[in-house]
Amino acid sequence: MGNLEGRIALVTGASRGIGEAVARAMAAEGATVAVTDLAAPSELADEIGGLARAQDVTSEEDWAQTIDWLREEAGGLDILVNNAGLFLMKPITETSLAEWQRLHAVNVEGVFLGTRAAIPLLAERAPKWKGGASIINLSSIAGLVGSANAACYNASKGAVRLFTKGCALELAPQRIRVNSIHPGVIDTAMGQEVVEGVSHASGVGANEARSQVASLHPLGTMGETSDIANAAVYLASDKAAFMTGSEMVVDGGFTAG
Ligand SMILES: NC(=O)c1ccc[n+]([C@@H]2O[C@H](COP(=O)([O-])OP(=O)(O)OC[C@H]3O[C@@H](n4cnc5c(N)ncnc54)[C@H](O)[C@@H]3O)[C@@H](O)[C@H]2O)c1
Known part of the structure; x- marks a missing residue:
């Protein structure tokens, strides 16, 4: 029996990359995704x-419709993965206000809107599981x-980190656990954007930039x-039943030093 048997999960930004892999892995563990x-x-x-x-x-309207759809088509929600995101690697002086706002609309407001919309549905089924519901x-x-040339992206992901902790405290009485994951550079389309950004900033070719990025991870x-x-x-x-408000770092040692 899988570790997520009977659970219903929603993964945003799931067409490719990390979201797709999370969706596949959760389904393999028995969840309806x-x-x-x-x-x-x-x-x-x-x-x-x-x-x-x-x-x-x-x-906001898409979120309301998505929650109605989950209630009708899936029968509820136990796991929300706020994965959809954008990357931006640019010097601050070259970043427009519109770029900053778009980045924060997806990376920060998207997480707020999703969390707010999903709380009632998550709370309904949370008592079913030892570990409650999970965001x-x-x-x-x-x-x-x-990181240099990624200050705006830093701001958006730092906001997600502390929004997670505030939510964890606020939602614990409803048995909704809220945790963040902090990946190092992962081999996806976005990971490729990081490589291209390094290539552009340091004037080296794509292969050299890729090995430079890899070498930032001690592993x-x-x-x-x-x-x-x-x-x-x-x-x-349920294996993480006692974890909420935590930041799970999965980065090959990038931030260990
Ligand atoms: N790849 C990395 O190196 C890395 C590292 C750390 C954190 N992350 C984070 O992990 C998450 C997934 O990253 P990835 O590498 O799979 O990225 P990706 O670019 O490969 O995929 C992101 C997905 O989000 C979707 N998306 C973008 N804007 C959206 C919107 N407004 N509404 C719905 N979907 C939208 C895209 O269509 C795409 O399918 C992101 O939040 C990213 O910031 C990635």
Whole structure:
């Protein structure tokens, strides 16, 4: 029997990368997984026996509709993974207000809107499980330490880190656990954006930039999406029943020094 048997999960930004891997891993552990993204990830949903819907996480109305859809089509919600996110690597002086606002709309407001919308549904089924309900927010190593040319991204992921802790305290009486995950650079489209940013900033080729990024992690490589999916499955399960408000760092040692 899987560790998430009987659970209903929602993963945002699940068309590719970390979100896709989390959705697949949760389904493999027995959960019914609803996946959303700007375009509905229907093929993924078919493969994992889940549900798909188009959803922009910055839209309050989309969130209300997604919660109604979960109630009607899935029968509730036990696990919310606020995964959808954008990256921005630019010097501060070259960053427009519109870029800052778009980044925060997705990375911060999306997490706030999703959490607020999902609380009543999560609270309904939380008493069913030893570990209650679980909200998992994708922060980053960039929410723990600064990096040059990524200050705006740092701000957005730092906000996710502390929003998570405030939520954990506020929602504990309802048995809703709230934790953040802090990945190092993971080999996804966004990870590739990091490599391209380093290549641009230091004037080296793509291969050299990739090995520079890998070498920032003491374990010597970028991470794989499964590294983050495993952490998310754990935080969603009863095995993490006593964990809330924590920051799970999965970064190959990047922030250990
Ligand atoms: N890849 C990394 O190195 C890394 C490191 C640390 C943290 N993270 C975080 O993990 C999460 C997933 O990262 P990834 O590498 O899989 O990124 P990715 O770019 O590969 O995928 C992100 C997904 O989010 C979706 N998305 C973007 N805006 C959206 C919106 N408004 N509404 C709904 N969906 C939207 C995209 O369509 C895409 O499918 C992000 O929050 C990211 O900040 C990634």
